[in-house]
Amino acid sequence: MNKGREKIEWVKRNMPVLSEIKERFKEKKPLEGHKIGMALHVEPKTANLVETLRDGGAEIAITGCNPLSTQDDVSKYLDNEKGIRSYAKRGVNTEEYYEAIDNVLDFHPDITIDDGADLVFRLHSERPNQIDEIIGGSEETTTGVKRLESMESDNALKYPIIAVNDTPMKRHFDNVHGTGESTLSAIMATTNLQISGKNIVVAGYGYCSSGVAKKAKALGARVTVTEVKPRKALEAVMDGYEVKKMEKAIQKADIVVTATGNKNVIGREELKKINNGAVLANSGHFNVEIDLEAAEDLANNVKEIREGIKKYELSDDRNFYVLAEGRLVNLAAPLGFGHPIEVMDLSFSIQALSVQHLAKNPELQPGVKKVPQKIDEKVAEIKLKTMDIEIDELTSEQKDYLTSWKSGT
Template sequence: MTEYPPISEQLDDVDAARVEGRRKMDWAAQHMPIMAAVREEFEADQPLAGERIAMAMHVEAKTAILVETLADGGAEVAVTGCNPLSTHDDVSAALDAHDSITSYAKRGVNDEEYYEAIHAVIAHEPTITVDDGMDLVAMVHEEYPELIDGIVGGAEETTTGVHRLRAMDADGALDYPVFAVNDTPMKRLFDNVHGTGESSLASIAMTTNLSWAGKNVVVAGFGYCGKGVARKAAGQNANVIVTEVEPRRALEAHMEGYDVMPMAEAAEVGDVFLTTTGNRDVVVREHFEKMKDGVLLANAGHFDIEIDLDALSDLAVETYEARDGVDAYVLEDGRRLNVVAEGRLVNLAAPVSLGHPVEVMDQSFGIQAVCVRELLENADAYGPGVHDVPDDLDREIAEIKLAAEGVEFDALTDVQREYMGSWDHGT
């Protein structure tokens, strides 16, 4: 296997990086009451003792709290990035200083280095995988099948990764159980809607120094992420246009009050285009040819394939860096189409991106942590394939959050519970 070095061997001033990374992590930890509660339990009970956890995640301050929580629960953890531009090197260095953590994540790696780092993580021979986008799971199955018998299971963070896993499962190619963390309510309803909406728009605004007010913002896809982007953009006085391929979601967007039209039409009027589909070739050559001068193109999907940058490059007679994090493509007729963050995940890959708000990721990472615990406590209950997160785990995280916020809520009475479980009570 590879000899790819950890981050501590790649930085010139690793001590200074660790200090700054720890400062970021300490700030995040102050606002993550769910992870604080889970961490306290893990430190006391050591439910992960003797386990080896391989992770491919966005390595920044909030993720680092999850990584440390797993390590403090007794595991040996190896972690790398799941996107070449989302790692914070200082946070990666701070993680690597932990006795039970090895971090290979580094910002700005090329494709070869990106996959070498995943190889390095797998070299630790994991018993658990925690993934964001499924690159780690895919590599284990494709190149290290001999390790699969030793893997208890895994957890997948994001929409794209779950889509890939379900396709893999349908083909009978997924050989160990993986929890679809993305699809559980405490992740989907908050991370995907509020997290993606807030962080994507904030990253674009900070990168460009432009306002949303009065702009025609084209949101490609009206799933949970698209709904969040549309809602937050409308809240900042943008005119929102939605494009969709699924008729019921298109109708939902229409009934929510958004303009709905094909991308071919939206291309003529949009000022900002933000893709949230998880699919490829959402904005392509025919659309570029119709766009106005000065438009912004950004992607909030996991992979950089939603905007066809190869086609845009072919159309361009010149490219230049218009701002840090913004590449301008000049077309033959003089129009400039501006791509933010190289078409990568904009809320993490733009130069000033910080990812989702801390409070949002507290919920998502709380789910990740208890899913790892569940795999080890009840391994025999889960066969190979994609599994929904057990509802009691989702409720557990919600209750921790409500308690931390000082929010009280009702409970069913015995009579109500009996009624809801019966079929013979009519009017």
């Protein structure tokens, strides 16, 4: 058994929800005759999703959604599996990255699955003649959904895409617990530094960044949050965090984590004021949250001092460190394995059932669509069953009370 297969077998043992869905797919073949094009992080958990869709009757072509998140042994294994083609390679340049996306589109999929919307954008901008072949798609992450919503507002999105990221089962588990735990795990594994006692600055207080803040606080860090939205800043304050502007917070930061989905969150002016020895890590999808051009310009010398760690030496003898080239640290760092398996069991189960929904409903109109509530609840139900947890059920009287407007004081 090759290494890729061994990794996939390990995650399967810890993905019971997707395993149950896979058994149903094997039996009913709900995706028979469909061709699915995917741009995701090609690693073992993703491979389990790919095999689930294949076992449901689909043919699959997949590539990576980030130049540093592919595990080559997993990609190679998938490429040798019946009904699956994988074009993903770790460490590709920009040209090679989009060439691989074009290879997926050459497959002429009728359903897309994306993480960051690069596949969808490439399709719309470079290959619009193929759009009529697509019945629908799904999007995994916050950054991708934001891009799709922007496309929709400009009337540029030409087919329906389910925003898997925005469903409660994704936001409250994958985004909060998955991003929080995997980000800090990757930082600790890459640097061999502890979190306890550190001054940690977290940029943003959305689902992902609040998860980072929560987990860092639980590990004993002193956490400061930066925000641009008044309500989110107030929420952070009420949750017990200090809230400051980045230019002030960064002056005392030991570690700074960005997870906002926006660019230049740590820009030139902030880098000028950075605390000596600070470690910068990004957990947003694209490598734009830390202004790396400004960092290169400000530094007298830049060198990789350890795999996944670049040191930027400033003229006044201060220095700072950037992890994983500013790419999402939980997957791009040398020891970044992505979200915990159990979390991705939920998210990829939602993906699988959302693709089934698309196959059953080819008449959906273009636009960003919600995950049907029954899918969200079904995944939660299966997960509780695998944990041997029972919950109460509403009585008929309680259901009537909750749906009636007549009952008052």
